[in-house]
Amino acid sequence: MTTGKPVIDTDTSDLARLTTKQMGAALRAALKVLEKWGCSLSENSALLGVTEADLLDLENLQNQPLTTFEIMERASMLLNIHGCLRSLFSSPKSVYGWVRKPNSHPVFAGRSALEVMLSEEDGSGIKQVLNYLSSQV
Numbered sequence: 001m002t003t004g005k006p007v008i009d010t011d012t013s014d015l016a017r018l019t020t021k022q023m024g025a026a027l028r029a030a031l032k033v034l035e036k037w038g039c040s041l042s043e044n045s046a047l048l049g050v051t052e053a054d055l056l057d058l059e060n061l062q063n064q065p066l067t068t069f070e071i072m073e074r075a076s077m078l079l080n081i082h083g084c085l086r087s088l089f090s091s092p093k094s095v096y097g098w099v100r101k102p103n104s105h106p107v108f109a110g111r112s113a114l115e116v117m118l119s120e121e122d123g124s125g126i127k128q129v130l131n132y133l134s135s136q137v
Contacts (some may be wrong), residue, residue: 084133
């Protein structure tokens with residue numbers, strides 16, 4: 001069970017201090033979470049803000065992560081969402097299934113968290129879900 005503390009703080013100074021090795025580890029962890037959420041290649045690329053071709057290149061270059069601030073910020077938010085879910089739920093089925101379930105809270109308006117995260121190309125949907133979950137932890 002996590003404490004609700006961010007996995008990676010999305011503060012620009014914290015992201016700027018990450019080493020290439022740390023960025024690679026964070027990106028691989030985010031991709032593993034997306035896999036457990038059952039995300040498709042197109043969902044993964046949209047959530048990380050990269051093209052499908054770039055995502056495939058990224059997955060093939062395990063130790064050479066794309067190190068743009070935007071990708072790391074998105075990976076950080078996705079990992080923090082996962083951390084919040086682990087704090088809120090004890091069942092792995094709930095931790096990994098929650099993102100696909102419709103939610104009646106006004107933030108979601110009957111949509112799933114994944115639909116909200118994918119609704120804005122600029123990543124603001126991911127931030128909405130993270131803010132909601134952070135307020136619940």
